[in-house]
Amino acid sequence: MPDAGDGALLAVHGLHAWYGESHILHGVDMEVRAGEVVTLLGRNGAGKTTTLKSVMGMVARREGSVRFAGAETIRLHSDQVARLGLAICPEERGIFASLDVEENLLLPPKVRDGGLTTAQIFELFPNLRERLASQGTKLSGGEQQMLAIGRILRTGARLLLLDEPTEGLAPVIVQQIGRTLARLKQEGFTILLVEQNFRFAQTVADRHYVMEHGRVVDLIPNSGLEAAMPKLHAYLGV
Ligand SMILES: Nc1ncnc2c1ncn2[C@@H]1O[C@H](COP(=O)(O)OP(=O)(O)O)[C@@H](O)[C@H]1O
Ligand SMILES: [Mg+2]
Numbered sequence: 001m002p003d004a005g006d007g008a009l010l011a012v013h014g015l016h017a018w019y020g021e022s023h024i025l026h027g028v029d030m031e032v033r034a035g036e037v038v039t040l041l042g043r044n045g046a047g048k049t050t051t052l053k054s055v056m057g058m059v060a061r062r063e064g065s066v067r068f069a070g071a072e073t074i075r076l077h078s079d080q081v082a083r084l085g086l087a088i089c090p091e092e093r094g095i096f097a098s099l100d101v102e103e104n105l106l107l108p109p110k111v112r113d114g115g116l117t118t119a120q121i122f123e124l125f126p127n128l129r130e131r132l133a134s135q136g137t138k139l140s141g142g143e144q145q146m147l148a149i150g151r152i153l154r155t156g157a158r159l160l161l162l163d164e165p166t167e168g169l170a171p172v173i174v175q176q177i178g179r180t181l182a183r184l185k186q187e188g189f190t191i192l193l194v195e196q197n198f199r200f201a202q203t204v205a206d207r208h209y210v211m212e213h214g215r216v217v218d219l220i221p222n223s224g225l226e227a228a229m230p231k232l233h234a235y236l237g238v
Contacts, residue, residue: 009069014027014063014064014065017050017053026214027064028051030051037190039198041235043237048211052192053088058088068084093147095148097137101131110154149162178204198225206221217235
């Protein structure tokens, strides 16, 4: 996958976004290089989800620049953005209750070559293979999250936007998701991850952006995270 020419696969500059009259993002700046795992940290309401949705073209009113692999996407619709090779796994996971695991998995269209086969997805998430014929409603929170991640891997996307994948999950499942993200990174996927749990973020990410009030206010390399803990506690109010 070519990068944006300045070393970034994804380059977000001066990104503004609105919901109706509400001005939510006030000039977000951030970059993600090919092969990196980068997190967006920040309190509830800081604008993390809105940033992912804006990158994906899912917020109607936005301004600024979002370049992916060198191409400006700020005027594109979400289906056009998807075809470039981005996919989002939303916070609410979006598993269809009335469909079984296999049907949920096959739901998102393939947008480009290079997606994982269902066999490869089951290799990443063996639990899903055992639950193939189970309805969405019968799955645990962890299984739903794995299914939600698994199905975007089929599409051929190379940049994965993951919104709080560990939210509400038991520690053992969080660890499993961490191992999966490490594996995806090894396979060459690039990941932009929204996380509240910076202890988890620390185990998977190369760098961390901190958001406050619709802006990026800090960038912390993972190697500097321990030293930044007092600051981070203040940012996150924890
Ligand atoms: N659909 C929406 N319509 C209006 N306001 C919204 C909508 N979604 C989120 N917001 C507001 O935008 C701000 C940022 O929200 P969000 O991006 O979800 O933050 P985060 O993911 O960091 O918790 C919040 O003040 C939230 O109330
Ligand atoms: Mg959010």
